[in-house]
Each structure stands twice: as structure tokens, then as C-alpha cells.
Amino acid sequence: MSRAFILLLDSFGLGATPDAGKYGDAATNTFGHIAAWAAKEGKPMDLPNLEKLGLAAAAHTACGEWAAGFNQRDGFTAAYGAAREQSTGKDTQSGHWEIAGVPVLFDWGYFPKEVPSFPKELTDKLQELTGVPGFLGNCHASGTTIINELGDEHVATGKPILYTSADSVLQIACHEQHFGLERLYDMCEKAYELVKPYNIGRIIARPFVGENGNYKRTSNRHDYAVPPHAPTLLDHVKNEGGEVIALGKISDIYAGQGVSRVVKGPDNMALFDALLKVQDEAGDKSLTFVNFVDFDQAFGHRRDVAGYSNALHEMDARLPEFFAKMKDGDLCVITADHGCDPTSPGSDHTREHIPMIFFGPGVQGRALGISDTFSDIGQTIASHLGVKPLSNGTNLL
Template structure:
């Protein structure tokens, strides 16, 4: 007998809640994404997250918890060796990653890799540094068009991005080059999580604009996950935002692209109004992409407030036999040095209208309790080689 007919998992991408014990090994000392945002902002207008117990779990600034939160809450530690989006999401669904994906934020890609990429693609590489996608097109777009070169860049994530002007590069050629890059970056020493085609249009600075013809070439998960088990058992697995890209489509039965985190919450509310049975898995990326990497705590705080507004609508829309889980995949402290993710604990907030009471749950030593709990709820077996344990009894 299923406890819940529908489960919604919303990932507030990068909303960490304090340094893990091993954070120094990752170059992160005293990091605390949510705590430092609260210190900087002093207060946030987040009545719904507060109602679920977020501030009971982690307070700061002028804000504290409430006496009787309606949600269950705890903090989760990451057992995988990493602090990136794919590692965090894969662990939620049962996969422990031992070897972290490579990042090339400080150095750019190795010359050996660039040389091989140039030879295979027949194009000279320009850029090869960590940069904002819009900024590097403004900087190098005219040179790319004039010389037939191709812009290659990275970021704080484990990613290689290749820009191409749709009028002079040709989309199919851009995709071909990205497929070559994906093949080359399968090598262990160059292993990045994603290669992304970033097409744009325009002829000169000030006119360049990225198009919607982006294409992601992600690594497939290292094994079957809770998503595969759910889909194989005939349940709906609806991915919103980056979920399809993160899992390379594995185990996803329906996918919705989001234009923003606000749009992602609106899509989640729309899905909540429809009939389905299974999982709705949501990634809200703007916290990370727009504010964490750009070290903007005020922008990050305002984004949390926007999410909270739509969270109120979602809570009102939920049915009696729905379960909502809100979490994060890593930290990205906007007050810390550099632009990289930060190794942090993440929150787990859970709520259902049928829950007997709210309150603190035992902290967990892995994100994989989420996938294991989902599998337990739908009475399906987790795939072989996965990790995690169910906390379903805590969520009744």
C-alpha cells in the first residue's frame, strides 16, 4: 500500500547549509551558503520555507525558527567525492561517485586536449578559459566570425562549452565538434560532466545573442537509479529544468525545459494540478548559475524569496496523498572567494497534508535517502549497486 501517490522533489540548486567536516579537502573553509546569505540580508521574506522548518534547521541574521513547523526536516551529508550538480543529483537517486568530475576553472583545458580537438574539428580554438558565456561571445565573437575559429570556454562547473555563430559556423558542424569534444573528454584525465553547444547569432559586438538551439552532451549516470526503477515499474517520472540533462534522459518519462527558476516553480504547480502517479523531479538552477557563481548574496536572497512565493501556491495546490521534498545538491557560498561550488551539508524539508506532525528528523550521511524513500513508497526494488536507506516512516 503506497503512502503517497505523488512525490515532488525540488532541488534548490546550491543552497548549502554549512561546511561538511571534509570541506577543507575541497578548498572550502567556513563556507555556509544559506547562513551567510542570512547574515548579509539580515531578513528574508520566506514564510513558507519558515513554516516547513528551514529556519529551525539553520537560522542566521535576524531570523530564527518557529515553535511548531509543519514540515519534517534534517540536514544531509554527501557521501560522494565531489561538490557538483551531477554528483549531487546522482547520489539523491542512489549512485555514489568515487572519482569527481574534472574542472578546469583556473587553468583552462590542457594544451594536449586543445590540440587534439583542433585537429579533429579542423578549427583553431580561441578562448580556452573560464568565462561568462555572454561575455566571451562579446569578446571573441567577431574574431570567430572573421577567422573561422571556435570559442571554447569553461566555468566553475565540470563543463566544456563551445560557441558557434549559426550563420558562419553552421549548427550541424557545431554539433559535430561537440560530439568530438564529448568523445575526447571521456578520458579520465579530461573527464568533464557535460559538453555544451552554445550557438549564437549576430554580426558584431552589441548584437550577439545566444539562441535556443543549445545542445547538451552529458555523461550517462554510472548505473541505474531510482528513476530507472520507477519508469521500469510503469510510474511517471517527470523532469523539470535541468533534470533531463543531468541524467542524460535515463529513467525520465516526460521532460519540461524551464526558462528560469520562477518558471520551473510555475511548471511544477501546473503539473501538480494534473493527474499522474510517480515522481516530479525539479531543478531550480538560477540560485547557482545567476547568483552563487557570480558571488551575489543579495540576488541569491531575492531568488529564494521568489521561490517561496510560488512554494505557497504549490502547498495550497498539493493533494492529500502528495509528498513534497525540498533539498539542494551542493553549496555555492556567494560570500566565499572564487566562483566554485562549496562542499556543504544540504537541507531536507518534507511536507504532506497527511503528516501527523512536523519536527526534526535524524540527520543523514547520504543524499541517497531521497531515492531510497521514493522506492520504498512505491514498493519497488532499488537497482543493484545503489546506496541509501529509506526514511519513509519518518515522513508519515
């Protein structure tokens, strides 16, 4: 029996790529800078399971430096390496699609870093179609910050909060009770149609709850994404009779294309619980793909270094539970989709190498070097599952 698992730590970069300077990210290193911060605080990071798999060695391959506090130099139990993105930009969709064999070689549309960020003809038409009294925000912002800044006004006026980021995205935040969840979804569906001429990749519904300046986003987020422009690894597996189980926001990112089953969870640890349950259920030729989103949305974008470090420690502590449930024929890869260095200014993603850490009962520990495309990950999994090869990428194992 052959099964595959992709554990994607959203935004967990291993250091700037050679072209990162074009994106203003030449000095970024998500993992390295978190480790340096922890060491400076007198509390060096301790990720024994990830380190034994080869995480620090993969980071050294990527950036030429050993992360502070990580001392293992050999005896790794996984095939480890790093990958550079072939796609343009540093978007969520681009990273995920390229992992699955479909690089994004065109330019997405983006909204400018100015106020207002969105064209007047776009917001006027959206207001006309939805009947809202107007909009708040209309700028680049951190989602967790802007709902606390504008949540009270939103509740009082009924005006949705619009914002964007360095991603090709328009995000709409509304209170679940005061505005209504279904009403928010309906607005996002209308916005999805309106942004097509701008070549925008996603509309994201960002529902939240709370009161009096203390608001929290809920797990009812929904992405309305442009579907991949070519068949992905997910399509290949599903089309050949394998089950594709999408945990977290994976199904949204691929617009449901190639997905057999969707499993949601409010945070990293709930998703890990769901992963363990799926691990018991998944059958032969199955692909389980989970996105651990908190690294990105809760800590990377918020530039919360301590929170990011704590989340990595939580993840590392849970890995033995996953190891214990692995079966003969299982292949797992730990990876990411881009960086989001919490020590960098601003709140945007960063153009970095991503980890490629393959492990399982049949995998020998060894160095893989640096891949020139994320698609090597998907091609390796396609080969393992015995499905049709992808159009891009090389089998690394």
C-alpha cells in the same frame, strides 16, 4: 494515489560540511551568508513559506547557527534536516546522482586552473574534426562573463569559446545565429567522444544571442553527460510503470536514463509555471524532478548576492501555488545538489550540507537530523512510491 516531487534549488547550500576544508570551502555557507548580507543591508530576508517548512531550522541543524532574520523555532510543518555528500567532489552530476541513490565514489577528471586549461592534443583534434579556425578562452571562467568578454571576437572570427570550472566539464559557447545552433551541438557531440580518456563528466553546449558586447545565454543549452554507472531512483520508478517527468536540465544530468518526459524552461519562474502544469497532469506512482538552475548559473557562479536573495524570495512567494495543488498521497522534498556561496571568492561550487525538507498531506513536522548521504532522499521517495529499494540510503519517514 502516491506521487513524488523533487524541487531542487541548484546550489542552495546550508553551510560547510566537516570535510569542506579539503576543498578550500571551510568557511562557506550559501544560505547563512546571503541572510547575513541582507540583514547588514537593512533588508532582512523574509521567506515565510520556507521558514514555516523548517528551512532555517534545517540550516541550524547543519551549521549550528540561526540565519540572520529567521526567528521561528518550532511549529514547523515539514520533516526537515540536512545531508552531507558521500561522493567525492562537489559536482552537479555527483550531487544529483547521489540524491537518486548512486553516489560517485570515484574521482572525475578535471581541467587545471591554468591557461590554457585544455590539453593541446584535445583542442587540436577537436579543431581538426570540426574545421573551426581556432578557439577562444581555454580557461576557467564564469560563463556569463566570458561570453561578454569574448563574444565580439567570436562573432568576428568564428572561433568557439571554450571554458571550464571546478566541475568535471568542458563548456563550448557559440552564437546561435552567427555560428549556428546545430553546428554547436555537432561540435559538442564530437567533444564528448574526445574527452572520454580524460574521465570528464559533461560537455555543455552554451548557445547565446546578442551583439556588441551585450550577450545573453539562451534556453537551448544542452548537456552531453556520462550516464549514471548504476540504476537510479529514476530507473526504478520508470521500470515499475511510473512516469518520470524531468524539468529543466534534469534529463541531461542523467543522460536521459530513466526519464519518461522532458519539460524545458528558460528560467526559474518559467520552470515553476511548468511545474504547476505538470502537477495537474502527473499520475499515480509518478516522480516529478525539477532543477531550478538560476540560483547556480545566474547568481551563485556570478557571485551575485542580491540576485540570489531576490530569487529565493521569488521562489518562496510561488510555493503557496504548489501547496494548493497537492493531493492526498503526494510527497515533496526541497533540496539542493551542492553549495555555491556567492560571498566566496572565485566562481566555483562549494562543499556544503544540502537541505532535506519533506512535506505533503501525510507528513508530520519534525526534525530529521543530519544524513551521511544524499541518497536518503531518494530512498525515502522510493519507499513512498512503493518501488524497488535503492542500493544506498535510508528511508527517513
